[in-house]
Amino acid sequence: LAKTTQPISMDSYEGQEVNITCSHNNIATNDYITWYQQFPSQGPRFIIQGYKTKVTNEVASLFIPADRKSSTLSLPRVSLSDTAVYYCLVYSSASKIIFGSGTRLSIRP
Amino acid sequence: EPEVTQTPSHQVTQMGQEVILRCVPISNHLYFYWYRQILGQKVEFLVSFYNNEISEKSEIFDDQFSVERPDGSNFTLKIRSTKLEDSAMYFCASSKIQDSNQPQHFGDGTRLSIL
Numbered sequence: 001l002a003k004t005t006q007p008i009s010m011d012s013y014e015g016q017e018v019n020i021t022c023s024h025n026n027i028a029t030n031d032y033i034t035w036y037q038q039f040p041s042q043g044p045r046f047i048i049q050g051y052k053t054k055v056t057n058e059v060a061s062l063f064i065p066a067d068r069k070s071s072t073l074s075l076p077r078v079s080l081s082d083t084a085v086y087y088c089l090v091y092s093s094a095s096k097i098i099f100g101s102g103t104r105l106s107i108r109p
Numbered sequence: 110e111p112e113v114t115q116t117p118s119h120q121v122t123q124m125g126q127e128v129i130l131r132c133v134p135i136s137n138h139l140y141f142y143w144y145r146q147i148l149g150q151k152v153e154f155l156v157s158f159y160n161n162e163i164s165e166k167s168e169i170f171d172d173q174f175s176v177e178r179p180d181g182s183n184f185t186l187k188i189r190s191t192k193l194e195d196s197a198m199y200f201c202a203s204s205k206i207q208d209s210n211q212p213q214h215f216g217d218g219t220r221l222s223i224l
Contacts, residue, residue, distance in 0.1 A: 032210050043113075043200045043215030044152060051210070087152075096165055097144075097213060099152040 004088045009104040018075045020103050022088030025069050033064060033071045036087045038102070044087060048073070083107045111135040113216035115201050121222045122191055130186045130219045132201030141184045142202040142213060143176065145169070152200065158184065188221075196223045 006022040024033070032051055036044040048055055050062040050071070061074040075082055085102040114133045122128050134141050143155040157164040158176050175187045184203075188195055198220050202213040 034212055038152075041198070041218070041220070043202075043217045046212040046214060049210065049212055096154045096157060096167075097142075097152075098154065099144075101151060 006103045011106045020073045023070045024090045031090045034089045038085045115216035119220045132184045134203030138203035140204045143186045144200045145197040147197045191223045
């Protein structure tokens, strides 16, 4: 399983765009990049997944450069409710997800 | 949007007792998982289950743990003789197929408290 590195914590303000970058230098050809969000006392919630270039949904965008050794989760115009832990995951088989410590995002008024 | 549902939301049990945690995966999903998260720590994989068999398990999933799909909708995790260190949030997840482009969908967990 490819190891990922992401910031331990980030702070931002309501209405700002937040970009969380994750590095995954050892990503394999079959690996997808998946981001989850977790609120306290809740299960991880799937946000977005991509293989290359850019993916956008109603919640976020995911930017993946050509070498796929990193990815950036972009949250447009964050609100207080976006305060959570965000996990970057890289894997080729869904049989087992290895969660890291994630990025603890704090949004201030 | 379909959800994974777990019951109970909170279970309090005496040490040494058996507990069964229940999950209803998303109806057209074929792969099922259990994870746990001790307070303040990472989410840890326990076991994956497909076609009525365990596909993979971690070293945490010892003989005290078992999983079962007793009918067409439920997926259960049993801990035979609970220990204090079993206190944690237990999350059930499911996915359509075991492939990287089919994300796992998680329930909101059962908080297990062992006294």
